[in-house]
Amino acid sequence: MIPPALTRLSRVWFPTKKRPASGVENGHAMLIRAGFLRPSHAGIFHMLPLGRRVQTKLEELVARHMEHMLAASRVSLSAVSSQSLWDKSGRLENTASELFKFSDRKNVGYLLAPTHEEEITALVAQTAKTAKDLPLRLFQITPKYRDEFRPRHGLLRGREFVMKDLYTFDSSKESALKTYDNVRLVYSQIFEEMKLPVLAAKASSGNMGGNLSHEYHLPTPLGEDHVISCDSCNYVANEEVAESVLSDQVVSDTTFRVWRGITKDRTKLVNVWYPKQTQPLDGGALREYTDLDINIAEVKSIIPDLDAGVEDALPLWSTAAAAGGTAVELVNIVDCRLPLSFSESLVGTTPTIPSWPKNLTPRNQVPVSVSVQNTNQWNKDRPLNLIRIQTGDKCPSCVSGHLKAERAMELGHTFYLGTRYSEALGATILVPNDERKAVPMQMGCYGIGISRIIGAVAELLMDEKGLNWPVAIAPYSCVIVMGAGVDEQDAVEVYRQINQIGRVQAKYLDVVLDDRQKTLPWKLMDADLVGFPIIVTLGREWLAAKRLEIQCRRLGVKQAVEITELPQIIAKLHGDL
Amino acid sequence: MIPPALTRLSRVWFPTKKRPASGVENGHAMLIRAGFLRPSHAGIFHMLPLGRRVQTKLEELVARHMEHMLAASRVSLSAVSSQSLWDKSGRLENTASELFKFSDRKNVGYLLAPTHEEEITALVAQTAKTAKDLPLRLFQITPKYRDEFRPRHGLLRGREFVMKDLYTFDSSKESALKTYDNVRLVYSQIFEEMKLPVLAAKASSGNMGGNLSHEYHLPTPLGEDHVISCDSCNYVANEEVAESVLSDQVVSDTTFRVWRGITKDRTKLVNVWYPKQTQPLDGGALREYTDLDINIAEVKSIIPDLDAGVEDALPLWSTAAAAGGTAVELVNIVDCRLPLSFSESLVGTTPTIPSWPKNLTPRNQVPVSVSVQNTNQWNKDRPLNLIRIQTGDKCPSCVSGHLKAERAMELGHTFYLGTRYSEALGATILVPNDERKAVPMQMGCYGIGISRIIGAVAELLMDEKGLNWPVAIAPYSCVIVMGAGVDEQDAVEVYRQINQIGRVQAKYLDVVLDDRQKTLPWKLMDADLVGFPIIVTLGREWLAAKRLEIQCRRLGVKQAVEITELPQIIAKLHGDL
Structure with missing residues (x-):
């Protein structure tokens, strides 16, 4: 494709708003x-x-x-695939809820x-x-x-x-x-x-x-x-x-907590039992855990049908249990840090721990199967760790390192x-x-x-002034902004100087002239908002002494330069961004 | 984007088949x-x-x-639009049968x-x-x-x-x-x-x-x-x-034909009456017309609901008429070349022309409204021309010219x-x-x-050997094909010579080396099939006398050249293609 002689922002449609809609902006x-x-x-x-x-x-x-x-x-494959093809791989059913499906006028089934x-x-x-x-x-x-x-x-x-x-x-x-x-x-x-x-x-x-x-x-x-x-x-x-090397122990076997989940078919209530506090083996401060520390993925490896999106599982299970018709189940899963005696106290004829939730249909009125799982069923050698890995846990690979x-x-x-x-x-x-x-x-x-x-x-590199793009994917590497009273021919000459740089390493340097009929401060605010990696200004310094200002917010650069130095400085910045 | 030093066909996936599946290939x-x-x-x-x-x-x-x-x-707008938006413009209903519609998991209606x-x-x-x-x-x-x-x-x-x-x-x-x-x-x-x-x-x-x-x-x-x-x-x-200037007349008012159509709702039978033969006013051979010459667009301008896809309208209308319940209609549309007396003979108490189809429920058993249209209802000055414009008709603009x-x-x-x-x-x-x-x-x-x-x-420019692309959109402008015994370094040198041409007018010249492990005739057949505009061969002539062969099927060019002449000749061909 032939590049035009000069790219002008006046010819690019990008409606900007100077003020954020709310205080905190993502x-x-x-x-x-x-x-x-x-x-x-x-x-x-x-x-x-x-x-x-x-x-x-x-x-x-x-x-x-x-x-x-x-x-x-x-x-370039079509965005449209057929349901019959996906049926062959078995994924039509597996991923059904996430598929946009439709039929054509002859009632053949397709999907996006x-x-x-x-x-x-x-x-x-x-x-x-x-x-x-x-x-x-x-x-x-x-x-x-x-x-x-x-x-x-x-x-x-x-x-x-x-x-x-x-x-x-x-x-x-x-x-x-x-x-x-x-x-x-x-x-x-x-x-x-x-x-x-x-x-x-x-x-x-x-x-x-x-x-x-x-x-x-x-x-x-x-x-x-x-x-x-x-x-x-x-x-x-x-x-x-x-995985992590288990490097803590419970402080006392009575300080436990329970997180409750439920399966998608609402028939299985899952009690996940975990310690309230542990003591790191190498000393240090006590660690306290809440429901947010539960390793849902580990729970799912035992209960694949777990519905991770449910906030309050009890009422749903209670409804299912009360409705009757289907068998309901209660599964207790116990973190390896809790002692064996804890697991034992959950079952048997006289469980001492109230695994059966209060405020629910009395236990003897609903036939329910209760079970306890306290070992890793996929890998017997690996303890059943239901707590998310924490910063500071020991690395399972080098053992000496700590995990983040x-x-x-x-x-x-x-x-x-x-x-x-x-x-x-x-x-x-x-x-x-x-x-x-x-x-x-x-x-x-x-x-x-x-x-x-x-x-x-956009999220990672933005700051309060606007976006910040790596040059490799910036909409333009460099914008030339001219103030009032500057001759456009001067800006065009600056454009040519920068444009001739061409490529720096693998990255092509492209430049655009902000020729819009706006004030210099307005245009500079817009340039910061858009996040051009390099801003070259022809302002008062140019009128007075033919000096340009180069700004590069990400690198904290702001300097006045002569036009002769321009290509070299810009090529350097372009390489660093 | 940085072009690689050398583009090789061995790295491009394009599965070709040498033999056509059938005799006539589109x-x-x-x-x-x-x-x-x-x-x-x-x-x-x-x-x-x-x-x-x-x-x-x-x-x-x-x-x-x-x-x-x-x-x-x-x-770049999304391919997905919403049904509610299309409802606002009124096109959801108008174009319904051609829209791929679907709903999301929350039952919101979308369309492609x-x-x-x-x-x-x-x-x-x-x-x-x-x-x-x-x-x-x-x-x-x-x-x-x-x-x-x-x-x-x-x-x-x-x-x-x-x-x-x-x-x-x-x-x-x-x-x-x-x-x-x-x-x-x-x-x-x-x-x-x-x-x-x-x-x-x-x-x-x-x-x-x-x-x-x-x-x-x-x-x-x-x-x-x-x-x-x-x-x-x-x-x-x-x-x-x-439009055309009407420049023929009926030979005799008894030689007419009728084409029958029906509306999408099946309640309206449309009889289009037209002359069987006409005599051009400026002399010349008689013109004979068949149903294929009916100007469907003109019929549609009178009957917008016409179903142009129906081959045999009678049984459909007959069924609708016999079913009763809805009023059925019969519309006679008469080409301007047929005389007024013809239109008159279609209606009235004793129509002499059988506008009522034979083999149908007898007329007196079904209440039907019969009408005749023989003028252009949108433009009274323009005669109702139901015959497609024919090559040779007179131009309405310059009058002296003839239409194609x-x-x-x-x-x-x-x-x-x-x-x-x-x-x-x-x-x-x-x-x-x-x-x-x-x-x-x-x-x-x-x-x-x-x-x-x-x-x-593809359709327009193909011939029996394969496709033919204008250089502006060819997959590659030029392919270099080397035969057995040729040093690849020689081919690479030829590649460089051509590659340095760069651009000819607005069109970028790109070249590719066919380095696949196949025979020279196999590769040349493939090159013809794919339709590279220019083929440069290093074959026996190269081994004997360091001469290349340039082929360009579309321009009928096939010539042996020295490597020094190459860039100039290729640039010329590239410009012409």
């Missing part, structure tokens, strides 16, 4: 106020020119890594795809038939859809979102695992280029299939995940799979899928030397949340 | 065979890397014209937007409040959705398709019409750059609103529209709005909308000097069918 509100996007419906957004530009730059950055570093080919394992596997199955057709690495950057129960925080959890999804097809498990490692490496480089401090954490595979998976987390208090990292070794895991637990936002995910989809959808290759035998391909899938990165960067 | 079948795309569901396609590349180039070409020539800003007048008007209404905020020109290039009754011909009539849609907002009708003219000019330039012989035809506005509209047609036998153009002046119109009627494919459409949407959705601006009074904005909307252009170009 990244999403600021993206709206700075004219990057507008919400159109719940969890659905229109991207305005500046937002689209950020998105395009981010897409190109990610695509470049996919193509040049992984030799991946770019495709949240991910494309089914479609790409069916596509490759048609085409690749032998090991010679592999490996294949196919990626796309397209909108995805998920009917979130509670869309929130703008781009961070929307119902329509743009994702980069890469799918890999190998002929053996060994090469698939090598592919997996390569992609992990490239993911690090991508986040590095954006200068984002992303942690790659071991993760669980959920309903994707396979058994090797990592999440790429940006630590931020707005995150909905918890990521655990060691201060001494390279151990990083998300909370669901993280922090809230984080997932920006990417890598999965080694194995044959989960290739088997279900018939993506097979013939075995060499035995043309009659076919084996399923070895697959991997690898996502990066494009929309989510935009929302996360 | 453009869509060839796009599949050459690995550009794959159908996934009825009227829905996955774009493979080559197809996506063509689409991206086309998008960038169109976007460049929007941004540089019209100062339009690029946005086929176009975005509603969303963009609602967006601009929030933001622009005074004449100073206008003019606005906003465009996007995004997927659109339409639940076609019969999706066919691949990208030419799909259910998911990519469209460029531009929306303009002006503060007065005068400036809106000026905008309209500017866009028309830019549309010509866009088609010119692709070297497509597109005709801009006057058109009707259909259900879009407004009263000024043009269609941009590519003449092709596969087209579903008919476009009429004059061989002498610049008169071009689509059939719906075209040909099948064509609509690639773009421009509409001056006026206040059709701004009024319904409250997009108003305050009147200068009267801050209490608001007037609706003046709008225009302007589409270009991106997917459709790809399908149309």
